[in-house]
Amino acid sequence: MDRSEKMAIWFAVLLMVSFAGALVYAFFGLNIRFPGCVTDRTPFTKGKVIQRGVGEYEVQYVAKMWAFEPAELEIPVGSKVDIYLSSIDVNHGFQIKFTNVNLMAVPGAVNYAQITFDKPGDYPLVCHEYCGAGHQNMMGMIRVKPRESSLSGAVPESDIGIEQPKAEGQPAVSEASMALLNAKGCTACHSLDGTRMVGPSLKGVFGREEELEDGSKVTVDEAYILESIKNPMAKIVKGYPKVMVPMPMTEQEIKQLVEIVKGIR
Ligand code: HEC
Ligand SMILES: [Cu+2]
Known part of the structure; x- marks a missing residue:
């Protein structure tokens, strides 16, 4: 065999090993789980948040024209969240910004992902599958609160994203x-x-x-x-x-x- 041929083969083997290594690292090192299609869940039509334990939640998200339900979710940092997702009308997308959660909301089916929120902050939910006239406004929010605030409430309100001072001209709806x-x-x-x-x-x-x-x-x-x-x-x-x-x-x-x-x- 020609020397250059041998080198090409070894190079290919090296690449394959490093790709496989990257997958293993993603799974164990970064704790990334692949989204799956759960077939044993009956599709639901109402959004729901269930607290299963300390820092453990199950959230049933419903996507619909043009909102997510629940539109807002507030959880303490470190929470592990099981996300179940369905749609009541057409196909929608479901992406949690700054994370690798990216699902499809399919009517009649339930999709699943698990995520642990390690950093406090606001994580917008966006629909990234064109779903009609209001698509660009189809958003939600997951607010991950720093630990102090969930324990003592000592953090100034503006830091935890509740009741932020309204921009002037904003109406006062409760x-x-x-x-x-x-x-x-x-x-x-x-x-x-x-x-x-x-x-x-x-x-x-x-x-x-x-x-x-x-x-x-x-x-x-x-x-x-x-x-x-x-x-x-x-x-x-x-x-x-x-x-x-x-x-x-x-x-x-x-x-x-x-x-x-x-x-x-
Ligand atoms: C798909 C987008 C969409 C959604 C969702 C929607 N609206 Fe509308 N709405 C419109 C448009 C467009 C008009 C203006 C045309 C018309 O009169 O139908 C309108 C008109 C109105 C008007 C009359 C406003 C005026 O200036 O005369 C009211 C009141 C209203 N909507 C309330 C609501 C309420 C309450 C909801 C939630 C239950 C809602 N709308 C949901 C698009 C929407
Ligand atoms: Cu949508």
Whole structure:
């Protein structure tokens, strides 16, 4: 055999050994587990957080147009999280920034990954699979709190990401209201601070005079807000796309939303 041929063979062997070594290192050294498809779980339609023990969580994430449920998760640093993921409508992506968790949310199936959060910080969740008009706003957040704060609460509030001072002009909606708006996907298309997104901002919408697609004008009152939520196609605001669809909601939730929208000044 020619010398150069021998060298090429040895070089190839060396490469293969180093690739295999990298896999073994990733598994044992970096503790990286490969995402899997869990077939023994029944697909779920509601997001859920279950604390299994100290620093051990199971989170059932639901992806939907255009939000994740739970939209926000707060856990102490060091937590080991089992993530189960499903979708209730179309395929979505699910990536946790700054980590190697990257899954597909597939309707009718449940995917799984496990991750341990070793560093405190905010880890955004993003959907990286185009899923419709609100796709670019489909985000969530995992807040990993430093240990001190979970033990003593001694860390200034602004450090743990709760109740951060609101930027000026931000409306004062309570956390519960915000959670409902997030859970129902409203915030994927509506801002609360006057910014135009897919839909008109909900800031100061109550009492506003709105021009509709057909040129007529309406003053936004309770009945109009109720109709906008229950039957969004009935009246279309001029200059906006017909993309808002009714979300599955209880009468109670609809009532709450009307009150919340009324209060966004
Ligand atoms: C897919 C994006 C999308 C989602 C999600 C969405 N909306 Fe809308 N919404 C729109 C668009 C676009 C309009 C304007 C066109 C129209 O009237 O349908 C609108 C209009 C409205 C209006 C009338 C606003 C005005 O200026 O007259 C209200 C109120 C409203 N939405 C509330 C909500 C609430 C509450 C939710 C959550 C349950 C929600 N929307 C979810 C896109 C969306
Ligand atoms: Cu999506």
